[in-house]
Amino acid sequence: MGAKQLAEKVESILDNYQRDQGMLVSILQDIQAEYNYLPKEALVEVSQTLGAPLSRVYSVATFFKAFSLEPRGRYLINVCLGTACHVRGAVRILETIERELDIRPGKTTQDLKFTLETVNCVGCCALGPVVIIDGEYHGQMKTDKVKVLLENYT
Amino acid sequence: MNEITLAINDRQVKGKEGDTVLEICQANGIDVPTLCHHEGLSDVGACRMCVVEIEKERSPVPACTYLARDGLVVKTNTEQLERYRRQILELIFTEHNHFCMFCEQSEDCELQKLAYRYQMDNVRYPYTFPSLPVDALSDYLVIDHNRCILCGRCIRACSEVAASHTLDFSQRGWKALVSADLEQPLGESSCTSCGACVQACPTGAIFSKLNLYKGKTDECQQIKTVCPACGVGCELNVLVKDNNLVRIEAPSLTEPRGPLCRMGRFRLLEPTPPRITSPLVRGKQGELEECSLDKAVQVIVERLAEAKDGFAGMISTRVPNETLSLFNKFIGEVVGSDSIDTRDGESYRIISEGIRLFQNNGRGLDIECPIEDILEADCIIVVGADPEKTNPIISTLVRRAVSQRKAKLIVIDSSRDVFPLWTDLWLKPRAGSEGVLLNGLAKILIDKGLVGPGKAQAELIQSLSQYETGEVSRTTGIENERLELAAEMYGWAEHGVIIYGEGLLQGNDASSITTILNLANITGNQVEGELRVISLKPCANSRGAWELGLAKGIKQDKPKGLYLLLADERESEELLSWLKGIDFLVVQTSYYSSVTSLANVVLPSPIWAEREGKYVTTDGRVLELKQVLQPKDGLPQDQEILIEISKKLGHRLS
Ligand code: SF4
Ligand code: SF4
Ligand code: SF4
Ligand code: FES
Ligand code: FES
Numbered sequence: 001m002g003a004k005q006l007a008e009k010v011e012s013i014l015d016n017y018q019r020d021q022g023m024l025v026s027i028l029q030d031i032q033a034e035y036n037y038l039p040k041e042a043l044v045e046v047s048q049t050l051g052a053p054l055s056r057v058y059s060v061a062t063f064f065k066a067f068s069l070e071p072r073g074r075y076l077i078n079v080c081l082g083t084a085c086h087v088r089g090a091v092r093i094l095e096t097i098e099r100e101l102d103i104r105p106g107k108t109t110q111d112l113k114f115t116l117e118t119v120n121c122v123g124c125c126a127l128g129p130v131v132i133i134d135g136e137y138h139g140q141m142k143t144d145k146v147k148v149l150l151e152n153y154t
Numbered sequence: 155m156n157e158i159t160l161a162i163n164d165r166q167v168k169g170k171e172g173d174t175v176l177e178i179c180q181a182n183g184i185d186v187p188t189l190c191h192h193e194g195l196s197d198v199g200a201c202r203m204c205v206v207e208i209e210k211e212r213s214p215v216p217a218c219t220y221l222a223r224d225g226l227v228v229k230t231n232t233e234q235l236e237r238y239r240r241q242i243l244e245l246i247f248t249e250h251n252h253f254c255m256f257c258e259q260s261e262d263c264e265l266q267k268l269a270y271r272y273q274m275d276n277v278r279y280p281y282t283f284p285s286l287p288v289d290a291l292s293d294y295l296v297i298d299h300n301r302c303i304l305c306g307r308c309i310r311a312c313s314e315v316a317a318s319h320t321l322d323f324s325q326r327g328w329k330a331l332v333s334a335d336l337e338q339p340l341g342e343s344s345c346t347s348c349g350a351c352v353q354a355c356p357t358g359a360i361f362s363k364l365n366l367y368k369g370k371t372d373e374c375q376q377i378k379t380v381c382p383a384c385g386v387g388c389e390l391n392v393l394v395k396d397n398n399l400v401r402i403e404a405p406s407l408t409e410p411r412g413p414l415c416r417m418g419r420f421r422l423l424e425p426t427p428p429r430i431t432s433p434l435v436r437g438k439q440g441e442l443e444e445c446s447l448d449k450a451v452q453v454i455v456e457r458l459a460e461a462k463d464g465f466a467g468m469i470s471t472r473v474p475n476e477t478l479s480l481f482n483k484f485i486g487e488v489v490g491s492d493s494i495d496t497r498d499g500e501s502y503r504i505i506s507e508g509i510r511l512f513q514n515n516g517r518g519l520d521i522e523c524p525i526e527d528i529l530e531a532d533c534i535i536v537v538g539a540d541p542e543k544t545n546p547i548i549s550t551l552v553r554r555a556v557s558q559r560k561a562k563l564i565v566i567d568s569s570r571d572v573f574p575l576w577t578d579l580w581l582k583p584r585a586g587s588e589g590v591l592l593n594g595l596a597k598i599l600i601d602k603g604l605v606g607p608g609k610a611q612a613e614l615i616q617s618l619s620q621y622e623t624g625e626v627s628r629t630t631g632i633e634n635e636r637l638e639l640a641a642e643m644y645g646w647a648e649h650g651v652i653i654y655g656e657g658l659l660q661g662n663d664a665s666s667i668t669t670i671l672n673l674a675n676i677t678g679n680q681v682e683g684e685l686r687v688i689s690l691k692p693c694a695n696s697r698g699a700w701e702l703g704l705a706k707g708i709k710q711d712k713p714k715g716l717y718l719l720l721a722d723e724r725e726s727e728e729l730l731s732w733l734k735g736i737d738f739l740v741v742q743t744s745y746y747s748s749v750t751s752l753a754n755v756v757l758p759s760p761i762w763a764e765r766e767g768k769y770v771t772t773d774g775r776v777l778e779l780k781q782v783l784q785p786k787d788g789l790p791q792d793q794e795i796l797i798e799i800s801k802k803l804g805h806r807l808s
Contacts, residue, residue, distance in 0.1 A: 040336055049574075053319030054335045054344070062324040062337075 003041060008030055009034060010045045021050050026140065028067055037068040073108045073115035075153050078132040078144035082121025089143075093129050096146045113153070158224035163231060169222050174590060176217035179230060184238045186230050187239060187251045188266055191218040192354050192409045194408030197312055201305055202242055203268070205643035206230045211478040214238065234322035240272040247274070249328075250283045251300040252357075261370045266357075268640045284328060292341035294362050294420045295352065299301035299331055302359035308332060308351035316350045317553035332359070344575060346546060347416035353403055360402075364423040378405060379780040380769050381418040382472055382694045382722075384545045384760035386525065387771030388418055392763070392782045399423055399763065399783070409493055410526045415546030422762070426722075427745040431787050434612070434756040442756060447790070447798065457715065457800045458489060463752060464714030469704060470723040471693035474767025474779050477792045478699050481719055482743055483807055488800045492706065493713060497723065498692040499705035505689055506700075508667025512675075519697060521671070523651070523684045524657050531555045532685075533647030533700060535640075536573070537566040537670070538588060539655030543769030545690050545772070546655065549573070553757050562643045566591060567657065571699075583630035588658060589666040593618055594626030595641045596673055604645030606678035614672060655690030691772045698770035712736060718749070719792060725749045742792060758789045 013030045017023040024046075031042050038061050047054040061067050077096045096107070097116060101109050108115040124130060127139030138149060139153070155170040162175075162184055169178035174197065179186045189201040206217045209227035214235060217228075229235070245264065246252075254260040261799045286299035304323070309332060320343050334343035351360050374393035377449040381388045388411045393400040394559040402419050406412040433450035458465065467485035469478060484708035485494045496502070504804040507520055528534065528551040541548035555561040556576050564579045565571050566588060571580040597618040600610045604686075625632050644650045651668050670687055673679075679686040691697055697704065715738035722744040733739060733752050741753040744761045766781040785791070800807040 043336065053313070053322070055320055055322035055333070058333070058336050059322040059324050063326050 006039065006041055007045055010042050014046065014049050019050055024050070024052065024057065025064070028057075028061055032067055036072045037070055037094050040069070069110055071108055073113050075114050075134045077114055077116050078091065078114060078119045078122070079105075079116070080122050080128065080130040080132070081118045082125065082128075084121070084125035085130055088128045090129040092143055093131060093141050093146065096143045097131075097150070100146055106129075108135070114150075156224075158222060160222055160226040160228060162228045169484075171222075171224075173222050175206060175208075175220045175222050175228060176216055178222050179206075179217060179228075184230060186217050187271070188218060189264060189268070189303065189356055190307060192307045192310070192407075194306060194312040194355075195354065198306055198310075201213045201246075205235055205238060207232055207235060236272070239268075240274060243269055243272055243274050244277045244279060246303050248276050248279045248281050248283065250286070250302060257301060257358040258361055258366055259301070259371070263358055263569070267295050272309075282328070286331070291339040291364075292345065292347065294347045294349065294364060294416060295345070295360060296363060297332065297340060297360050298358060300359075301357045302332055303357055303705055304330055304332070305356060306332075307354040307356060308360055311350040311354035311407060311413075313557075315354075315407050315550075316346065316348045317550055317557050318344060318417075319557065320345045321351060323368060346542065347420065348413060348546065348550070348729065349416065349419040350407060350413050352419075359396055364420050365401045366682055367406065368398065369400040374400050375547050375653045376507055377782045379763075379782055380694075380777045381414070381422075382779070383417040383548075383768075385691045385694055385772030386545050386547045387777050388412065388414055388547060388777060389777075390414070390418060394782055399786050410529060410551060411477055411547065413547070413550065415550070417546060426761070427605070427747060429744060429761075430746060430750070430756060430758045432790065434750070434753075436560035436754050442750070442753075447757075447795070449749060450548045450757060451795075451799050451802055453755055454740055458803065462490050464710060465489050465491050465717070466495075466710065466713035467491065467716070467717045467719075468495050468497060468708065469699070469719040470721045471496050471498055471696045471699040472723050472762065472804065473721045473792060474695060474717065474765065474769055475698045475702060476767040477719075477721075478695070478702050478704055480793050480796055480807060482702060482704055484796045484800060485717065488803055488807065489717070492674070493709040494704055494706050495708045496696070496699045496705045496718060497720075497729070498696050499700075499707055500662075501692055502696070502700040502705040503707065504659050504662060504664050505667060507664035507778055509671065511664060511668040512671040514780070519689075519701065520764060520774060521683070521685055522688055522773060523681070524775075525551065525687045525688060527649075527686055528552060528555055528651050528653070528688070529559075531561045531647075531649050531651040532559060533562045533564070533644050533650040535564045535566065535644060535650070535652045537592070537652065537654045538657030538659070538661065538666075539571045539653055539690050540567075540656070540657070541653065542572065542694075543692060544656060546666075548688075548690065552576070552653070556799055562647070564640050564643060574751070579636065581630075581632050581640055583632060586661065587630045588661065589669065590621065590626055591630045591632065591637075592666055592669040592673065593621040594623060594630070594637055595644070596669060597621045598623060598638055598641035599645045599673070599676060600646065602641065604641065605676040609676040609678065614676070644673070645677055647677075647679075649686070650674070650677060651686045651688065652679075653690065656692070657780065659689075688773065695769045696802070697772055697774060698768065701760070701770060702769060714738065716740070718742070718753075720744075720749060720757070721759045721792065744797065757795055759792055760785045760789060764789075 041056050047057045081090050082084045090149045105116050131138045131141050159168050167182040185202050188204045197218040199216040204217040205214035207214050207229040264387045289297040309321045313319045320334045324331050334340050352362050374395045379390050389405050391403045391405045404412050404414040433447050435445050435453050437443040462705050469481050510526050556563050565577045566581045568583050568585040571577050623634050674685040674687050716736050717740045720743040725747040726736045737754045740755045742757040742759045744759045750756045763783040764785040767779050769777045769779050797807050
């Protein structure tokens with residue numbers, strides 16, 4: 001993505017909101033929708049064009065979980081580490097996924113395929129340990145099922 | 155403001171409408187504990203330490219954000235409130251690492267003091283604090299997030315006082331942090347190291363490396379004096395222990411000359427070159443040798459008796475008026491020379507020539523406005539000056555005007571935009587064409603009729619006729635539209651301030667200064683004989699020295715002999731090369747330097763903290779420099795040495 005293209009895109013989003021500082025959250029939402037994350041260069045551009053301090057823009061960008069400052073993968077993996085899942089070996093499942101994809105929680109694979117996150121209880125403890133990929137629930141996970149499961153997503 | 159009466163703890167007290175309950179309590183000596191409140195900063199009601207009970211309110215409310223009304227009935231010290239406060243403290247202690255024995259700020263910490271006050275001998279909740287990073291990469295500052303209570307005082311100081319807007323909260327919940335810009339290390343961020351956040355922080359979360367382990371507030375003597383680092387003249391509160399500097403604070407964060415900058419707050423505490431602790435004379439081998447004051451004076455007296463002509467005097471403008479006056483007499487009456495100058499005399503001669511060309515009626519530096527005027531501005535032009543480098547508080551005031559008053563900022567500089575994050579318009583003239591640009595602006599203002607009635611006199615219009623916009627644009631390399639835009643921004647402003655400095659003075663061009671004064675004059679930026687123009691002068695007491703008439707100028711290209719009272723000013727390349735080839739050089743200075751290695755006689759001189767006297771700020775206020783340290787090794791004051799030499803030459807100086 002060229003710096004110039006990005007600047008133009010961000011400008012046009014800002015223009016949609018008449019460059020109004022009060023619309024910062026909506027502006028960031030649109031940028032996130034465009035790139036699937038908030039590139040740092042975009043935050044700098046927003047700060048300069050709106051005349052809003054960079055620290056403020058960053059503060060808002062990190063406050064909402066919906067925003068991500070790193071590129072996100074096509075598929076979001078959530079590993080439940082709630083108590084019920086935990087006692088049934090969720091940590092080992094998580095470690096297996098980490099090894100398989102070579103990333104830590106919060107990170108995205110190089111090929112931008114997967115982003116790995118953890119959650120605390122998703123409300124189906126009876127199924128634990130639970131892994132959710134792209135909204136699909138996979139219950140009673142086992143370490144030796146991880147590889148096959150991931151291969152289903154292309 | 156309407157007066158209101160309320161009952162606090164069964165006592166009738168008075169206040170003004172618009173006061174918070176906390177303000178009224180404090181004004182009446184009623185103690186309410188606080189943490190996130192800081193005098194002069196806005197209130198956010200984050201910590202809840204200041205809770206009070208108010209009749210008809212269902213639950214306790216924070217006094218710092220609650221507006222007082224007539225007839226309110228308030229309780230600040232019920233048993234329930236005290237229990238509640240202790241509980242808050244316990245929670246704060248569980249959320250981050252507050253094991254005080256490993257904290258530099260222990261004994262100087264508001265949180266710790268409150269814990270003692272509420273006898274918090276145990277914590278009933280589990281410690282849940284995470285392990286957080288420490289940022290120690292900046293030159294002066296450390297942020298230890300583990301000690302942070304997320305009160306936000308630093309953030310408000312950084313935006314409201316420093317107007318730097320570097321700090322803000324990032325993330326949230328247990329991950330919340332105070333962070334700089336895009337969560338960068340402070341040293342790589344937009345932080346100017348002013349230290350306002352250090353002073354605002356109630357705990358050991360932000361502190362300065364330069365204050366570490368030197369002493370606690372209670373062990374120190376506190377002395378108020380004036381900052382010797384630049385001509386703004388900020389007040390310093392200096393903390394001293396055992397004749398050592400411990401810390402420098404701002405007496406008030408909110409006064410315009412209050413918040414201090416990295417030079418006043420930190421750089422004065424940095425290690426210095428080795429001190430001159432005894433007079434030195436050059437011996438037979440050509441080496442400097444320690445000697446008594448008598449011996450050194452003897453050498454100087456002999457030389458002066460031999461040949462007085464061709465002798466000159468030069469003095470730093472870091473010394474107070476008293477020393478300057480005495481030096482003036484010393485060179486004039488004792489040495490008998492009219493060849494005298496200050497280190498920065500050249501700047502004076504350019505500025506005063508500029509003022510003389512503007513109006514030949516004997517007005518001097520008093521034609522400039524006070525620096526507080528910047529805060530009222532709706533348009534500011536900074537030309538040939540880099541206030542962040544030379545006078546950082548001026549730059550703070552400019553940023554405040556831009557962020558709080560939406561002032562327009564125009565920078566005129568041939569090499570860089572000195573306010574990169576703040577400028578509305580940067581005009582980049584070819585080097586040396588600043589004068590043409592300023593004249594061009596004046597002409598546009600007149601042509602567009604953006605001048606006050608009767609302001610543009612025929613003579614001026616005539617002299618500007620050669621500055622057609624097209625021509626100006628060709629000479630300066632700036633497009634017409636930008637020139638016109640700048641003229642309009644300034645011309646339409648109600649309160650336009652022009653700040654100029656070093657860059658313009660080095661250009662040696664008095665007529666540019668005349669043009670600046672003309673710009674302010676024709677646009678009516680004038681109050682009671684003062685134009686809204688500020689020149690940034692090189693040193694803390696430049697104006698004092700200039701007004702005392704010391705900047706006459708050295709008569710010879712290279713004097714045969716020179717008495718240089720350099721005090722604690724540092725050497726510069728340009729000074730060194732000028733000194734080379736002077737036959738007989740006496741240097742009175744605080745530090746060993748390349749200058750002392752050129753000298754025939756070296757005499758000691760106190761540093762800023764060891765002397766006292768009057769300073770005149772860049773805008774003409776007279777302030778009192780106080781002695782905060784006893785002179786090292788009982789060294790004499792500058793004046794004592796001058797008097798001693800005079801005595802030997804049969805003169806009585808006083
Ligand atoms: S910040 Fe205060 S309370 Fe916390 S460890 Fe340091 S001294 Fe103790
Ligand atoms: S030192 Fe000054 S500019 Fe830097 S973060 Fe602190 S208050 Fe802001
Ligand atoms: S660093 Fe200090 S002033 Fe800033 S939020 Fe933390 S405790 Fe408060
Ligand atoms: S603990 Fe995993 S779903 Fe509840
Ligand atoms: S001091 Fe009032 S809420 Fe913190």
